[in-house]
Structures are given as C-alpha cells and as structure tokens.
Amino acid sequence: MICCLNPDCPHPLNPDGKEFCQTCNSPLVQLLRKRFRVIRVLSDEGGFGRTYLAEDIDKLNERCVIKQLAPKFQESWALSKAMDLFQREAQRLQQLGEHPQIPTLLAYFEENTYLYLVQQFIDGQNLLKELQQKRGYSAKEIREILLDLLPVLRFIHERGVIHRDIKPQNIIRRKIDGRLCLIDFGSSKQLTAKVHIQMGTSIGSHGYSAIEQIRDGKAYPASDLFSLGATCFHLLTGISPFKLWTEHGYAWVQDWQQYLKSPIATELVEVIDKLLAKDVQQRYQSAEQVLKDLMRKQLSDRKTETANSSVILPPTQPPFIPRKYALLRNSFLVGSLVMVIVLGEFFYRQSHNFNFSISSRFGQGDDTSTNNEAILPRSSKLPLGNFYLAHTFKSPSKSVLSVAISPDDKTIVSNSGDSIKLWSLATGQEIITLKGHSDRVNVVSITPDGQTLVSGSEDGTIKLWNLARGQEIRTFAGHRNSVHTLAISPDGSILANGSDDNTIKLWDLTTTQEIHTLNGHTSWVRAIAFSPDQKTLVSGSRDQTIKVWDVTTGREIRTLTGHTQTVTSIAITPDGKTLISGSDDKTIKIWDLTTGKQIRTLTGHSGGVRSVVLSPDGQTLASGSGDKTIKLWNLKTGEAIRTLAGHGDGVQSLAFSQNGNILVSGGFDNTIKIWRVSS
Template identity: 60%
Template structure:
C-alpha cells in the first residue's frame, strides 16, 4: 500500500503502483527524500498536517514516525507559530535524543511545500490509551513505578535547561517489549533561559496538566513540568481527567484532589502527589531530585546484616566471605552512595561491571553448598558463531519465537495487518532452509507469545485480547480458545508431559489449564503487577514467575501454592528461565542485569552485567552450558553459566531483541526483534 500525503485526504491508502491518489487525486510519493516509505496515518494534527507510521529503507525498513507540517493558512500568525514550534521540536530531539527514553531524531527536511520531522518509533501505547483499555485506575504501587521511571528522564532534560511544558498521559508511551516509559512530543518545549524566566510568553500547554504560571503568564520552570507529572499521576490514579476538572472549577481541584481517590494512598505517596500539585510554585517541588529523595526509602549508609539481600550485591553468608571482605564492603557502600546521590550513567555502567566482576570473583573463591554452579567451571570455546539466515515475513515487530522439539520448525508471532482489518499472524518456518511453511491468522489482539508443546503436537498462543488459542501444529487448525484472563496474556509454559498449560497475564494472575480439555484448573494470585514470564522446571514440579512488581515467585505447581518470593531486584522482572538440570533460575530485569538464583534455597548465585539497556529475554541452552540474553540495546550476549563470564556478543539486529531460544541440540540459536526480523545463528564449538 502507498499512503497519500495530502493532509485533507479522507482515504489516504492506495494500492501499490498507483501514481495518483484514488480518493483525492493528489500525486503519490513513493519515498520521502528517497528514503522514507509512508505506511499509514497515525494521527491528524487538526489542519496543520498529519503524523505517519513509516519505514526507513536505509535502515533495513526499520519503523519510524514522520510528523508533517502543512498549515492551510499561509502567512498567518498561527502558521508562523506552528513552524516555530515544529523547528523547535526537531532541535530538542537533536539535543535530547541520546537518552534511551526520548525518541531519536532521524531527519528534518522540507519537501513540496511541507516540513517533515522523522523520529524513532516507540512501539507501545500512551498512558491515556492504556488507562482506557484497562478500564480501571492505576494502583499506588503502579504510580510509584511510573514516577521512578519518568523522574530521571525529567532530570535529564532539566539538567540540559529544557522544559517540556506539556507533560500529560498522551505524551508518555509504555514500550510493549519491556514496559519502559518514553517521553514524546517536544513541540512545546522551551529552552530555560533568563529571558524565559523574566518575560511573559505565549501560553502553551494543556489545561488541567499545566500549572498556573504557565497558562496565565507563559512562564515555565522545572517545577512546571513536575506539576504536569503530578496531574498525570492524579489522572491515572483516579480515572478523572484534570482537563474536565479545570473546565468545571479552574485550579480549585488541586486543593481537594484526594476526594477523587477510590482508596487512600500510603503516607509517602500522598505527600509526594500533594507537593507535586501545589498551585503556588514556591510550595511545589523544584527539581526531580527532590521528588526522588522523598520517594526513595530512607536507609543509612551501612552494610546490611549477614544473610540479607541487597539490590546490587549477590547474597552471600558472612561466614563464607573470604579475607577480602573489606573490598566487598567498599562495593556495597559505593552502591548505596550512588543510589542516594547519583552519578552519570556512563560512570555507573562502568562501576556496575567492575562491581559485578569483583563480587563474582569473591564468591567464586568461596565454595558454598548453597551454590550449585560453583566448582563446576567449564571453559567454553565457540570457534565460530555465524548468522545463517535472516527471516523476513512479519510486517511489524516479531514478539515471540519457539522451536519444535524435533528442531525442524520455528513458530513466530507478530502484529501484522492492514488499516481496518488487522490480521494477527503466527508464522511457521523451516529452520533448515529458512523458508516459510505456513501462516495462521488469529483475528485477535497482538499475538504476544507462542509456545510449542514438548510432544510437538500443539501450538499455543497468548493474545492481547486476553484470550489463549490452541492449535494443531501439524494441520494448522485452531482447536479451541481459552478465556478467563481479564487482561493481555504475555507468557506461556507447558509441562514436560504436555498435559498442563500455564499462562501469565497483565491481570496480575497466573492460570493453570488442562491442555487437552481446555479446562481451567487453578488461578494463582500473589503478584501485584503484570506477570510477564513463567517457566516450569524439567521435572514439572516447580513453577517460576516474574513480574513487573520487581519480584520472582517460586510455586509448587502440583499443589498450587507459593514456596518463596525472590525480591532482590531493583527493577521490574522481564523474563525468567530454568536450567535443564532444574537447579538454577535466570532472571532478566530492567536494571540491565541478569541474576542467577539457586532454586532450592532461593539464594542469589551471581549477577551478570554487560548490557547497556533493559534485558528483555533469557534462555538456557539444552546442554546446560550457555545462557543467552537479549536486550533493548539491540544485542544478544552468550554467557558461560558455570563461571558467569561473557563469551561473546552478537550484534546484527537493529532494534530491541524480543526473544531468544536454542534448538534441542544446542547448536542453533534463534532470535527475534522489533526490527521485524528473525535471525538464525549457528553455534560451532
């Protein structure tokens, strides 16, 4: 399809090969600037242009967003102001796009009388759409997580003297792959200078979300953005729009905002929201750092008692520590100092690597019965890892992959479709040749996850519409649909005997199903946020689950009760996997690390650090020697399980890695990505 760029065209999509739009007669442009292929309209900007979903052919058809400025009233004040803001947005993205939670500017140009701004595509929904879809307000815990995710972004832009001026739910997008929030739409942003502080300017912002000094006087400060953040949190907590309240009673609502709450907040969060929403700027928080200090737990700079876990140092009993205990103490103190006072991201990254390496060595030199990996060091030499083939068949992100037990077939899920009719596809591929075997259309929400049963007979998919679909893998026919979850299904696991199905959902629950009959056996509750990963031990006895509530739970699968909770992570858990011998659990997190745990004792074995962004997926090789991890940093890393050492890094994908999995013989690795591709790697020893 080719999209018409006339902002007034009522039906812009046209078949390929057409020279003129069938709807409005405008000449069609196949490539903007000979580089960008426009796919479809994302939004209409009310007479000033449109925003389009596009592909960058110079980057292997990577998705991007193109904003078009085509004002109708040439020479007017409105047109001049629109052009000023448009150029301003490009300038801000150029300055700030280095941050992983701010879109990167790809291009800015004029073509045929219109201005175009091209930026990175954030694959996800904004917080307003998320609120509308979930049909219930956010919890206090979820709001605190949102604050902790966004405040460092605001600190980043404020430290560079930029004020966003339009913080609201529509301008915050949650990435589908890992839940991280991105701040978008810098069209209203302004450089914070002495002139801005002392001179009234144009009133820009959104009523209800922008504070009095911004709406009335056109002045904006860091504290003004913090008011917008507070109003956003209020909206998500109550489901009540600040704009509607502003229409009814102006700024009076900020004095009695608590009356709209369904349940009272804890004292800490109540204090923070109240101070964010102060009408008087002098009484409001002045910086993101001030808010973070009130949100972070007040803990003294001291070494934790022996046996207690921390967020940064692998758990080790004091009695097992070597003589170099003082060095470990220094590492803990240094970590606490960084958490409280902060350093640059690059300094922190290097510190974490040094810290993890030293801690790993300390523990490795102190064998313990609680650590099943120690004493089994095995040197792994991969003489050659080659990219065998890249599979291209999905039109959008490839969200999940699975390999059949015979090692012959790959199943992949993605969000493919067209305007109006969305065909959510599951693709089946021949792993030996890389050719597509067949395609299964689900006609439902995003197919978030696919899995193949150990007996090779059944394919199961988990969908965004909260359903689970069961398929005959051989015939490709759908057997049944399971319903019971009230929100998206993002993770699945099947027991070794192929009789039991496990599903995890954004409704915070885990459900156990009879795979043969589709009967729901039990619902496991305990997580307080989205369940995004589940894994079953090889003997079918243990179930592990990872959640955005920053915890991992270990369950007795047969009896359906929780054995223990692992809570040593400082950020959300994105993925969990259990080793082939059933002794070790690996967890990936948004804190950019992988943790290895002793399943029997619940103790942390070691932390693997090396990725530069969120770890999105982890997988053990069937021979038990290698752990593969994928990340938002667009790389795959292979680790020696026995030593914790990084073996090598695979860098060929051009976007977030969404899934990795090994073939049954451990000689092939398959990866999927938000770059719309699947890659097959050959591992040779």
C-alpha cells in the first residue's frame, strides 16, 4: 500500500502501483526525499497537517515517524509562526534527541510545498493505553516512573526547553527494553496555543497543565513538574485530571488524596503534594530537587520502604550517551554481532547498551529471595560460570576509581571527577550528584549503618556526607597530599585514611577528632583495612610493604615484605586470621595475619592487581586488574575459579553486595558493571 500525502484526503491508503490517489486524485509520492516510504496515517494534527508512520529505506526499512506541516490558515502572521515553530521543533529534536529517551531527528525538509520533520519511531504503548489495560498503578510503580522520567526532564530543562504537554499520552514505554520515552515536543501543540492565545486559550492540556500555563501562557521547569505530578495522579487513581479540572478547576489538587483507592507511603504523598502545588513558587523548581527528595525519603524511612515502597524498577535506561559517538559504537557493534552469531551465546539488543561488551538489559526478573535479584533478570544473562554480566552503565568520569554499595544493597556510590554519584543498584539510574571537593575524588566508602558516606580526594581532604539527604556534614583536613584510600571500622566509630604524604590518619567519627597519625611508610599509602575486631589496621604502600598497626596505640606491630611493586589493595577475612594483598606486580598474596607469614601467592593476571575484595562469607575472593578482567578465586584452595571479561580497560574497583549475590566493578573504561550470581 502507498499512502496519499494530501492532508485532507479522507481515505489516504492506495494499492501499490497507483500514480494518483483513488480517493482525492492527488499525485502519489512513492518516496519522500527519495528515502522515506510512507505507510499510513498515525494522527491528524487538526488543521496543521498529519503525522505518518514510514520506512527509511536508507536504514534497512527501519520505521520512523514523519510529521507534515500543512496549515489550513493563510494569515501571514500565523503561517509564518507555524513555519518558525515547526523549524524550532526540528532544532529541539536535533539537540535533545541525543538522549536515549527522546526521539532522534532523522531529517527536516520541504517537498511539494509542505514541510516535513522525520524522527525516530518509538515502538511501544503510551501510559494512557497501559493504564486502560491494567486499571491502575501501585505506589511502587509511580516511584519507578518518577525515577525514570525525572532525569529526562532534567536533561531538557538544562538545555532551556520546556515540554509544556506532559501527560500519559506523551509517555511511551518502549517495547524493546521497557524504558519510558518522552514524545511530542511538538510545534503543533505550542503552535496551536500560540496562534490561539490571541483568542484567549492556553498552552498545554487542561487538567495536566499548571495554572501559569492556563492563565498566563507562561511555562517554567516547575510547570512540567506539575504536569508530571498530574500524570502520576491519573495513573494512581485512574481519574483524568481533565475531568476534575472541568468540574472543580484547580481545587482538586488540594484534595487529590481523597481519590486514592488505597493509602500510599507518606514520603510519596509528600512528593506528589509538592509536584501539584498550585502556586508555582511552592512547587519543586527543578527535577533535581524531586530526585533528591525521592532519594532522601527513600533512605530516611527504610522501614516504610521495606513494607510498602521498595524500589523495583522496570527496564530502564543506561545513562545518556551522546549520539555523536554512535558511528564509532555502531561500527564496533557490527563486528561484535558476527561474534554473537558464531558463539550462539549472546544476542544483540540495542547499541547504546553495548559498552565494549554486550551488556544485558534490565527486564522483569524472576521472583527470588531479594529485591535486587528480582530486578536483575535471568532472561538476558551472559553466562559466566556462577556470575553473569547483568548490566553496564557509563559514568561521566574518565575513570571509575572507587565503587561502594550501601548496606541495604540498593545504592551504588562512585567517584565521578571531582564529584560523587549515587546510582540505583536495581537499574543503573543516576539518583543524585554530590559536589564539594575541589579536585578529583579518589575513594568512597559507606559506614556500616548506611547513614554516612565518606569520600577522599586529590584536594587532600576527607568529606562526610549524610547519605539520605545528600548533604555534606563535615570536612577533615590535615593531609599534605592526595587521599587515596579509606577504611571504616566495623562498628562505624573510627575512620582511617591513607595519603600520598606517606601517612595514615585515624579519626573518631563520633567526636570528629583526630586520634592518631601513623608514620612509617616511605611512599604513598594506597590500601588500608581494619581487622574484624578493629584492634588492628593493615596498610599497603607504594614502598612495596604492608604494615600492621595497633589501632589503640597507633604503633607499628610488624612489616610484611614480598611484593615487588605498589601494594594497591588489602582485604581481611571475616575471622580476622587471613590477610589478602593485591599488587601492581600482578600477584595476590595470602598471609597469616597473626604471624605475618606468607601462605601462598596467586598468579594469573597479566596486569597489575588493582582491587581485591572478599565475598561476605569469606570463601570467594574477587580481584580486578589492569588486564581488563576480574578473577574469582577459591580462597581456601587458591584455585582460580573463573575469569569475568567485559571491561574495555583496567578494572580499578570492586564491591560485593551484603548477600554476596551481586558484584559491582568500576574501571578505567568509564563504566560500572553489575555482575549477578546465576542459579
């Protein structure tokens, strides 16, 4: 079939081979711009043209959406404004379409007196249709939607764009990965409003639009956030805000909770309340503020969250990757896809989830004993013995030097340049960025109670942060050089940090007073760890030695020698009897911590060992190396169990979840990878 492009044609579909429309007799265009084959009408834009589904023959008949501008009005101002806004929409899509949750602009041109805008086709179902099928969303699902969409709004607002028409119809859950995509940045919506403003109408959709849009024709980032709140209300209750607006005006936003079918968690009520504030000044002013509140409320009330609102997200995005790197990435995909077919073990899913390895996409996981296991699906696993690569996401930082997992196994913390980023362990979604250091952050750690985040930096300082609120609490200064390593005592009372000034400092986290400065290393201190009884501290240095210290007195107990290059990482078994050290000499050494005698040396890495970490049960050792691999070892026998490959550069940091079922790795390839135990 061939589709007639006359915007007034009542029956535009015609059999192939026809030169003129059998309904309106207009000439039929086989290919727009000799590239796009129009398949059918998707929607009529009410006097401004139509939107069509088409195929891009230059891209193996990949589907796309074509918007046609064919306004019926002939007033010179209106026509000029229509063309101007249509062009602006193309420019916005060219700018914003770099985000994976916004359609990409493919082409913009004029043909046969009409303007055409071609954009990526999002294959999926909008949330209104989804609502009609499922008849309501849970509070947990609403939180998921907020966490998925708020980073998109932050992205567009930072670029000076206000969507102005957020509602369930303009949010599509993409079939291939379940991610929510924001559509219709449309000139027709803004154009309709602009043209009609002179006739007393407004911008956006009644019920979903903030009062400043309806009354004054003005829109701000806070206006989009009101629309997002109204969308959440609609999905929670199944009641259209348009219907309530028609009956009650804006009075409904003050009493929105009365329409709930069942009570929801207080923290989510507070967030939606602030999203729906009638006064723009009382509303959230940025998407970042909403994300911070969601994170703070999530972490500050774990009891409520565990009972009612644990964050289990549907398939969502990997972090934003600019499309200017797409050609390079896609070229790599072609070669990798051949490998996929040959091996028969992997499958190609989507280019932006391919980060120098094939990363699986988050989907609906099988029911397992923990929330995280339910989120990281078996359906897309990459078999690697007992561990498989569950997800890869990119950090803005050139190198991920340090990763940590919160004790509740919900949050990943990593360095990112001179800032710190918090990510959802379930989805890889960025939650919040903490800024305060003046130079690169080298190391992050979390207190055992999960309340305090500690960071060390090239600026020579250590900062304490309230993890729930994302606020800086205190700064410890005193080192004359970079801080590269941190350790927190098992009871959370003492902080130890090692510096490139060759010293270690111990701090009382209760009083924030310095306890001891440990001198003895002759070069940079790059690794420290407390024994389980916290009576002993062990440190590793660029001077190739390991030192054992008495925490109470600050005195050196003994020095261990054997490594031939920098000791980069240290771990101690849960029983406190065994010490493990990793070194740039490509070896791992096992020591009797009580006697200081070397038990064995583990070899197998072809690059320096940058990180060693023990599983919570103390039976499995994971090591990350400059050779781009992670090795798993049976600590009792010293046997290498398996090798995990996937990083495109050296692996710098590792962390196990509390239950030992998830391993997180960070590397010089700018990625964070989540590995999960398969059953």
